[in-house]
Ligand SMILES: *[C@@H]1O[C@H](CO)[C@@H](O)[C@H](O)[C@H]1NC(C)=O
Ligand SMILES: *[C@@H]1O[C@H](CO)[C@@H](O)[C@H](O)[C@H]1NC(C)=O
Ligand SMILES: *[C@@H]1O[C@H](CO)[C@@H](O)[C@H](O)[C@H]1NC(C)=O
Ligand SMILES: *[C@@H]1O[C@H](CO)[C@@H](O)[C@H](O)[C@H]1NC(C)=O
Ligand SMILES: *[C@@H]1O[C@H](CO)[C@@H](O)[C@H](O)[C@H]1NC(C)=O
Ligand SMILES: *[C@@H]1O[C@H](CO)[C@@H](O)[C@H](O)[C@H]1NC(C)=O
Ligand SMILES: *[C@@H]1O[C@H](CO)[C@@H](O)[C@H](O)[C@H]1NC(C)=O
Ligand SMILES: *[C@@H]1O[C@H](CO)[C@@H](O)[C@H](O)[C@H]1NC(C)=O
Ligand SMILES: *[C@@H]1O[C@H](CO)[C@@H](O)[C@H](O)[C@H]1NC(C)=O
């Protein structure tokens with residue numbers, strides 16, 4: 001959807017640009033028209049570019065003002081070309097420019113702004129003549145697909161304020177020394193993420209002399225540890241430094257001298273031992289991220305001095321001990337992420353003082369105490385701000401309650417026991433995510449309970465919810481992810497709604513679920529639906545109201561007590577690619593409607609009481625079938641030759657029926673059967689062996705798997 005919107009937007013943009021150029025074309029005496037030499041420069045620049053989607057369609061020779069061409073900006077007074085904004089804003093691949101950069105750009109003597117980001121120049125070097133575009137203030141070559149050594153001639157661009165080569169994923173570029181950068185006295189922003197700097201040993205000395213540098217981003221640059229101490233650390237202008245992903249980097253001592261630093265990101269730089277004391281002097285820090293390292297001390301008392309901290313992320317380390325109560329001094333804190341450490345004990349009362357705290361993430365630790373205690377603590381002033389509280393995988397006991405602003409409550413995999421009542425949810429009006437599986441809780445609500453929230457995602461696996469189907473869940477109108485099975489983990493992607501009710505004790509008829517009023521309101525399903533209702537105690541017949549379930553893709557009703565015939569209205573399920581009705585007590589003939597389910601890949605009707613012949617049309621209508629399982633029914637007659645036309649068939653099981661006649665010779669043609677099955681992953685038998693039984697004496701079995 002986004003893509004089509006972008007396409008539309010680009011077209012809109014092009015249309016607008018064309019409309020503007022048409023106006024200026026008609027209105028010949030508009031005072032601002034671009035210079036003829038610059039127009040010619042742009043046209044020959046265009047000539048060397050590859051532009052598969054014709055982004056530069058407004059760039060045409062002849063009359064007209066090149067200042068209104070797509071991506072071109074001119075100075076208002078002099079009408080010299082001032083900006084070239086040819087970045088591909090969404091990075092959407094079809095819109096990438098490529099080809100060569102023509103030296104005709106050198107005729108744009110007043111070019112101030114050059115943006116070629118998110119294109120694909122297929123590894124060609126950055127042309128050294130760019131160093132002669134002396135007016136450049138802003139040069140953005142991020143994700144542009146240039147390769148090789150960055151040319152030192154760029155050092156002539158002494159007016160640069162913004163320079164980006166960011167290239168996180170590719171590492172096509174490298175730099176051998178930083179001498180050329182020393183002339184950038186106005187540079188404020190430098191991003192070299194993903195550029196290989198392993199040989200550029202002088203980077204600190206050089207950057208240290210740049211008086212204006214405020215933001216330095218050097219992620220994944222293969223930077224080594226800079227062990228030497230600088231005689232005098234300048235960098236006084238530096239406010240944001242990110243060297244995450246440089247595994248050898250560590251935390252060099254000279255960094256502690258950067259007293260004005262606001263943000264320090266050192267994720268995954270192999271820090272080990274205690275949290276370095278030198279940080280205690282960096283009192284201006286607002287953001288400190290030392291995640292994914294090997295820090296193994298307690299959280300020290302001196303953290304209390306960092307009271308400007310808004311974001312403290314120490315996730316994925318080996319920190320131990322309690323959270324010190326001095327954490328309550330960090331009253332600006334918005335996000336505290338201590339996930340995946342060895343922290344233990346109870347959370348300190350002082351956390352309740354953090355009136356701005358929005359996200360508290362303490363998953364995968366060893367915290368103890370009860371959830372009610374924690375919520376009591378957090379019902380201080382943090383109750384007004386807290387949106388996400390995550391305590392998954394700890395050792396908490398007891399049940400939970402009340403935080404008005406809470407949107408996400410993650411308390412899965414603790415030791416929670418006991419009864420949860422409606423009143424526990426009374427104040428959770430904004431709740432969207434409730435993940436609480438892996439506890440032994442029982443939910444006791446009235447049948448007509450109307451929860452105060454509308455959830456997006458609900459995971460209550462292993463809770464005690466039965467014996468009746470929890471009606472309130474069906475009143476959750478925005479639910480896109482639901483897991484309430486005993487043990488299951490279900491697959492979810494943005495385009496698929498998975499509803500997994502399998503392995504419960506749901507009983508009674510299916511028609512309430514599929515056909516009643518609430519579901520009528522939901523007939524606006526647009527996504528594919530995967531519905532699992534296997535291994536329950538469902539009884540009665542399969543309902544007939546399938547017209548509003550058109551987007552159903554996967555339907556599993558196996559191992560229930562369903563009776564009666566398979567209704568013909570299931571022919572409306574034209575998106576269905578997996579239907580599993582095995583081990584019920586269904587009767588009647590193989591329904592004709594199946595002919596219309598032409599997308600079927602898996603059809604499992606085994607273990608029922610179906611009768612009649614295997615119809616000829618199976619081989620002509622269901623050409624996509626990979627799995628056909630009719631085992632253990634009462635089918636009779638010959639096996640139709642048309643089955644041999646199911647060229648994609650990988651598993652065919654007709655065993656334990658009353659079939660007669662011979663096994664068609666043409667079965668040799670079913671070549672997909674001779675390969676190892678690459679079954680749709682949803683199919684439960686994917687790992688099992690199957691083999692051919694050529695002498696099918698016993699009961700006219702043909703192919704079967706053990
Ligand atoms: C040109 O004029 C517009 C509107 O008056 C102004 O917003 C813009 O900043 C000016 N551009 C330059 C490069 O002077
Ligand atoms: C860079 O500037 C120097 C001195 O001004 C000049 O000699 C050299 O040709 C320039 N290089 C480029 C690529 O423009
Ligand atoms: C960086 O370049 C050096 C050689 O200059 C090479 O040994 C190293 O593997 C490169 N690093 C990465 C991450 O590609
Ligand atoms: C610090 O910066 C000043 C001017 O900005 C410069 O003169 C001095 O050499 C720099 N010091 C170091 C150690 O680079
Ligand atoms: C912490 O890590 C350091 C360095 O790896 C190690 O020497 C030390 O024994 C560790 N301390 C603890 C308490 O595990
Ligand atoms: C912190 O700053 C003080 C005062 O400037 C200084 O004496 C001390 O050495 C610094 N501590 C560290 C660990 O850098
Ligand atoms: C924490 O705050 C308390 C009271 O506000 C104060 O007495 C104490 O010195 C502070 N601790 C630190 C380490 O800043
Ligand atoms: C906290 O850490 C977890 C685990 O590494 C991570 O998934 C999550 O994005 C982090 N939270 C924030 C707000 O960065
Ligand atoms: C819900 O919140 C209100 C106001 O904050 C409070 O008075 C009430 O006690 C809360 N309800 C429960 C059940 O805790």
Ligand SMILES: *[C@@H]1O[C@H](CO)[C@@H](O)[C@H](O)[C@H]1NC(C)=O
Pocket residue numbers: 419444445
């Ligand atoms: C559920 O709660 C109601 C009222 O609070 C109570 O009467 C009933 O016994 C509870 N049910 C169970 C199974 O505990």
Ligand SMILES: *[C@@H]1O[C@H](CO)[C@@H](O)[C@H](O)[C@H]1NC(C)=O
Pocket residue numbers: 485486487488489500502503535
């Ligand atoms: C249901 O139980 C079956 C058999 O024990 C198991 O293979 C399957 O993974 C379970 N499904 C879920 C969603 O728990």
Ligand SMILES: *[C@@H]1O[C@H](CO)[C@@H](O)[C@H](O)[C@H]1NC(C)=O
Pocket residue numbers: 544546547568569570571572593596
């Ligand atoms: C769709 O459902 C309607 C109503 O149940 C039924 O009459 C019709 O035959 C079905 N269509 C197909 C193709 O099965």
